[in-house]
Amino acid sequence: MLSATFCHAPGIGPGSELKLWEAGVRSWDDALGLEKLPLSQAKAEALLPVVQNSKEALDAENWRWLAKNIPQREHWRATKLLMEKVGFLDIETDGGFEGNSVTVIGLYDGFDSQLFVQGQNLEEFPDAISEKELLVTFFGTGFDLPMLRRRFPALPLDQLHVDLCPSMRRLGYTGGLKKIERVLGISRDFEIEDMSGMDAVYLWSAWKRRGDQEALDRLLAYNRADIENLALLLAFAYPRLETLSGF
Numbered sequence: 001m002l003s004a005t006f007c008h009a010p011g012i013g014p015g016s017e018l019k020l021w022e023a024g025v026r027s028w029d030d031a032l033g034l035e036k037l038p039l040s041q042a043k044a045e046a047l048l049p050v051v052q053n054s055k056e057a058l059d060a061e062n063w064r065w066l067a068k069n070i071p072q073r074e075h076w077r078a079t080k081l082l083m084e085k086v087g088f089l090d091i092e093t094d095g096g097f098e099g100n101s102v103t104v105i106g107l108y109d110g111f112d113s114q115l116f117v118q119g120q121n122l123e124e125f126p127d128a129i130s131e132k133e134l135l136v137t138f139f140g141t142g143f144d145l146p147m148l149r150r151r152f153p154a155l156p157l158d159q160l161h162v163d164l165c166p167s168m169r170r171l172g173y174t175g176g177l178k179k180i181e182r183v184l185g186i187s188r189d190f191e192i193e194d195m196s197g198m199d200a201v202y203l204w205s206a207w208k209r210r211g212d213q214e215a216l217d218r219l220l221a222y223n224r225a226d227i228e229n230l231a232l233l234l235a236f237a238y239p240r241l242e243t244l245s246g247f
Contacts, residue, residue, distance in 0.1 A: 054066065057202070088110070090140075092197070103123050104200075139177075178196070184233070191209055191218060
């Protein structure tokens, strides 16, 4: 699916992309193999160098180049290519918006969850995330990644990124992660099913001020559910985004 997108070339929007697909140009290889593309000469001349560079980056598994040059809206197309290098990501904070407000970072690879906690192992997060080539978040564009950039200024966070908040909105599902989970029948354990981000702030405060281990355990369970349920949400969204794209 990734090599089927042409929207990162100048002058190519969804309409031109659909025109290419309908003419049988359904990949970068197809585009490079034709003597004449079903586009105006100007658009074709602008498209071909972009396609060539994109193919070379894909062949070299230069995911960071692709992340930089393909619009984030289309990053979901890399999902099947990168499931072995995916990181489902979610953070908790103490309610503030500075870098030192990050309290917990959860990272899930589809099999195992890693939880990074302020004052314990938070500084190990940059090494763990550097191994990932596709990040999956819910509203990470607006919250999680900006917060992490404040906390770790030297960390590029330049991976391909599927933000499921706008992706689900494209599919007609609005609201926060918990609301969408309920609509889709995705459940959480009883102890955390009614928790919100504000509850996470209170739990962190209880841990920091009183050393309340039960509060920390509940907070970590909440974060773990966030990241693990993102995998279920992506599995729901991907085939529907594929259908919606018209490919």
